[in-house]
Amino acid sequence: MPGRTHLIALLSFLALHVTKGRAGSFEHTQALLTKYCTACHGGKASAGGFNLTGLTSPESLQVKQTEWNRLLTRVRNSEMPPKGSPAPALDDRQDMVAWLETTLRRNACAAGFVPGAWPMRRLNRDEYSATIRDLLDVQVDAAHGLPADGAGGEGFDNAAETLFISPIHAEKYLEAAKEALDFGAKDPKSRKTFLLAVPGKDIMPEQAAAKTVEAFLPRAFRRPARPGEADRYLALFRNAQKRGETFDHSVLLALNAILISPEFLFHHEDANTSADPVLANDYAMASRLSYFLWGSMPDRALFDLAAAGKLQEPAVLQAQLERMLKDGKSREFAERFVSQWLGTRELGRDIKPDEKLFPDYYDAETQGAIRYEPVLFFQEILATNLSLLNLIDSKFSLLTNKTAKLYGLKIKEANQQPKVLEFPADSHRGGVLGMAAVLAVSSYPQRTSPVLRGKWILEYLLGTPPPPPPPNVPALKDNHAGAPAATLRERLELHRADPTCATCHNRIDPLGFALENYDVLGRWRTEEEGKPVDASGQLPDGTKINGADDLKKALLARKDVIIRNLTSKMLGYALGRGLTLSDSCTVDQIAARVAQENYSAQTLIRGIVMSVPFRYQPGTIANTAVKEVH
């Protein structure tokens, strides 16, 4: 049993941990492994086929990186030791994880930049819908009948980990493609885009169909057609003609078959069969770019550059990037990235403010303005290349008359259309923490929760989510008649008096308390339940803060942690997969450059697009670094 002195030692350590992070050590890690793991993984015991005997020397951190990484993952996720076995204290575990992460990353980065796999993954729902829209030039949501995607990897719905195809999907895809094609064939503008020829005086049906299919196929597959490939689809046209079907019907049948081919439905790149990593081919690069920045297929300019073999030239890439960010389609990226990164996509889905308590939210215009504020704000930062630190604090936002009113601001210029507006002095706004969408998704439907908001900051901004709460923690009791009225703070203080609760809640709660002046909808308040709002608190490193402005100062002091987290989230989004240890070398490099260039937003995007994982394909020998980056 840990004695009282031990507990006090633990707590004072935790107080230091958040900002400084005690340097762990090889010895400390080995001591923990001996104490908590060797019974099942040492000597002859190899539970799960895992043995620690080879991991006792410092050299093993170089030569057995894979094994150490498996160990790190299981300990970080609190999966080992298994439930019921004696486990290291929370701080010991965090200490070991932090030390191992740093050490393994340093070792991995010493080798240079290693491109990870570009896993084959299905177009997700949004990508499917946007691709059909651009391919056929139709304004329908072709994906409306497709099932929703889960999230994987770095928490985004374009992660390879979750995007496979089930038999139910297959049928839905057939229907979705047919519906979109039929719709397009009836629309004169859309028809011109993909039905390029009809039999006329001088054109035989076969020729007309060939012209259409040969032009459609490379756009749909996002690469040139292979020899004989178009002919396979034309066979469907011929068969239909033999059965006496109309020309339109016969061609659409061939196009439909193209749209249910895995070559259309999947992000698919031909594997690199050489030993070393190589630059992705130009067509693959066109798709990597367009699905990252537009969430859709490449346009004609990208296809043309790919055909000319120019897309991997750094100057060309840079120019394309600027062009693509200016295009309205980048809104798609801003929306999908921001709403998933910040969790605001859940607003109105899994998280809804209580309708009786917060009727203001149920005004359609207000709801729309709340929802789009973070998205438009982010898009503005990107398009005009502002500092990313605006995310933490800013002098402006994209407001409508509804959000201005909600925030209690008198701004004459505000109207129905969201636009860039400066906050008046003492507005208590600026940055994502003053936005209704963020404040609402980090609340319960009926009330604010400093715990949820603190957790939100740790997870979404700082990228250090607190471990999940232990089971059997009683929920906060609502005040009931007869009981003395207690504010939320008083009730939470009681919990934090208990050291086992304090280990987590000292880190979480003070961050959230600083936002208590905002209600569930982000409206400013100075009183709650008849008592003045107390937004004061003390961070684990001893910093005293009071209210949102102090909190933002404290977060700005940790801006590099926030920017690194944003960088790894965006890299994970751009790659469509979870990040590996060698990707973290790329993240470090990009984040450092962003800091050097005054946190400029486009430096981040450029860093990602120019990075080894984004531009290269791995070779057949695992973990080979790119020798010379082009």
Ligand code: HEC
């Ligand atoms: C009571 C026995 C027990 C203890 C103690 C224990 N493990 Fe395990 N471990 C298992 C079993 C059983 C498996 C196989 C089942 C599984 O993977 O969950 C396993 C699997 C693993 C794996 C293999 C996972 C993989 O990806 O292949 C790793 C790594 C691991 N444990 C690490 C540890 C570490 C580190 C500790 C100490 C912090 C530890 N274990 C403590 C029983 C134990």
Ligand code: HEC
């Ligand atoms: C390992 C970290 C950890 C420990 C230890 C911990 N908690 Fe928590 N607690 C959390 C997290 C994270 C949440 C937010 C849960 C969520 O996401 O819904 C939470 C939520 C809560 C809430 C809900 C807050 C609200 O606004 O309704 C209460 C109450 C609570 N914890 C009390 C306790 C008590 C009492 C203890 C000690 C017996 C304790 N916790 C120990 C991590 C922890």
